[in-house]
Amino acid sequence: MKPFIFISLLLLSINGISQDFTPNYEESKIPAYELPPLLTSNDGKAVGTSEQWMDYRRKEILSDFEKYVYGKIPEGDIDIKTEIIKEKNALDGKAIMKEVKMTFSGNNQEIYMDILIYLPKIKNKAPLILAYNFNGNHTIINDPNISLTTSLVGNNKEFGITNNRATEASRGAKHNRWAVEKIIDRGYGLATIYYGDIDLDINDLSDGIHALFYKSGQTQPAKDEWGSIAGWAWGLSRAMDYFEDDDDIDESKIALMGHSRLGKTSLWAGAHDQRFAIVISNDSGCGGAALSRRRIGETVWRINTSFPHWFCDNFNEFNNNEDALPVDQHMLIALVAPRPVYVASAQDDKWADPKGEFLSAFHAGAVYKLFGLEGLPTANMPEVNEPIMKSVGYHIRTGKHDVTDFDWEAYLDFADKHFGN
Numbered sequence: 001m002k003p004f005i006f007i008s009l010l011l012l013s014i015n016g017i018s019q020d021f022t023p024n025y026e027e028s029k030i031p032a033y034e035l036p037p038l039l040t041s042n043d044g045k046a047v048g049t050s051e052q053w054m055d056y057r058r059k060e061i062l063s064d065f066e067k068y069v070y071g072k073i074p075e076g077d078i079d080i081k082t083e084i085i086k087e088k089n090a091l092d093g094k095a096i097m098k099e100v101k102m103t104f105s106g107n108n109q110e111i112y113m114d115i116l117i118y119l120p121k122i123k124n125k126a127p128l129i130l131a132y133n134f135n136g137n138h139t140i141i142n143d144p145n146i147s148l149t150t151s152l153v154g155n156n157k158e159f160g161i162t163n164n165r166a167t168e169a170s171r172g173a174k175h176n177r178w179a180v181e182k183i184i185d186r187g188y189g190l191a192t193i194y195y196g197d198i199d200l201d202i203n204d205l206s207d208g209i210h211a212l213f214y215k216s217g218q219t220q221p222a223k224d225e226w227g228s229i230a231g232w233a234w235g236l237s238r239a240m241d242y243f244e245d246d247d248d249i250d251e252s253k254i255a256l257m258g259h260s261r262l263g264k265t266s267l268w269a270g271a272h273d274q275r276f277a278i279v280i281s282n283d284s285g286c287g288g289a290a291l292s293r294r295r296i297g298e299t300v301w302r303i304n305t306s307f308p309h310w311f312c313d314n315f316n317e318f319n320n321n322e323d324a325l326p327v328d329q330h331m332l333i334a335l336v337a338p339r340p341v342y343v344a345s346a347q348d349d350k351w352a353d354p355k356g357e358f359l360s361a362f363h364a365g366a367v368y369k370l371f372g373l374e375g376l377p378t379a380n381m382p383e384v385n386e387p388i389m390k391s392v393g394y395h396i397r398t399g400k401h402d403v404t405d406f407d408w409e410a411y412l413d414f415a416d417k418h419f420g421n
């Protein structure tokens with residue numbers, strides 16, 4: 001793709017559409033709605049045990065999310081090559097930094113994904129947090145040893161990025177969002193990947209991971225096939241494949257975290273791939289943790305119009321038609337059960353509907369109960385900055401749509417609690 005096309009498409013992707021849209025933020029204006037039942041199968045059977053949940057209800061819900069929301073991963077074989085590119089001391093010697101390149105090829109095309117890994121120097125295999133980043137691995141911390149991404153990135157005057165290529169000046173540009181040292185000091189590793197390695201975040205699914213799987217003559221996913229979110233989720237599972245082979249990493253203790261569109265991605269990846277031991281959604285909003293039927297802030301129509309490439313085409317059937325959706329997002333969170341799941345909101349992030357994020361997490365608790373586990377205790381939101389940590393965790397913190405040290409502290413506490421660290 002030519003860079004100038006990318007720039008204009010990226011602008012489109014960031015600014016969304018110009019069509020008039022007045023989001024509703026008033027609870028009193030939410031149309032009456034009923035959530036699809038978690039514990040009744042599609043043919044009306046009651047689901048009363050964890051075995052029944054695992055044997056059929058979970059499968060039905062997963063398949064509905066595939067068919068109507070995120071899209072199925074097409075069948076097909078691609079080649080995967082994994083290489084450790086670098087291994088160095090980092091953070092004044094208290095950590096090891098590794099770069100791992102996974103190259104994917106199919107249909108005579110090749111893409112790669114660079115996994116940047118920081119590991120604490122501990123005796124045992126390290127538990128680890130895996131999270132995508134938005135701007136390139138080199139932006140999470142100012143470490144000259146990190147390779148600049150060679151994938152296309154968004155232009156940015158401040159960092160001298162004019163031709164969609166990463167610059168030295170953008171090293172560490174997003175360090176505020178990444179508590180790397182805190183994570184290491186708490187005994188966890190951190191792995192991150194630039195999401196654009198898997199699929200550029202533009203309304204074009206002719207390249208990236210999708211292109212490697214197309215059948216002969218196909219240039220677009222079918223209506224029920226994957227959009228970008230499912231593509232990014234696929235990439236997280238491939239990183240998990242690598243962790244299973246790395247003797248320094250405890251693959252049974254991988255917590256998946258994501259912010260915003262990447263929070264939607266971490267929920268879908270964690271729902272799909274049960275190898276992830278904890279799933280964390282940071283401010284994921286519409287199409288993530290927030291209930292679609294509340295229609296507060298961003299709606300299904302709005303997200304499908306601004307970001308047509310994120311979901312499968314079938315999701316458009318539910319534009320201004322949320323009540324027809326066979327699922328709602330509490331069911332996505334429930335798919336993580338019995339593994340711990342954490343949903344976080346920010347008070348000023350009205351667009352993502354904090355209450356809708358909370359209610360999803362609350363309702364998912366019914367499935368945790370089947371496993372004898374505790375969900376959120378009441379349907380009333382907690383006070384701000386007061387995390388609740390059961391098998392379902394939740395907090396709403398003060399401040400805006402972002403990832404802060406407060407968020408990281410909560411995630412590490414939650415991981416300590418469940419991993420027994």
Ligand code: GCU
Pocket residue numbers: 259260261262283284285286298303306351
């Ligand atoms: C937009 C979009 C959200 C998304 C967010 C982000 O605001 O409407 O759905 O979560 O971008 O990813 O930052």
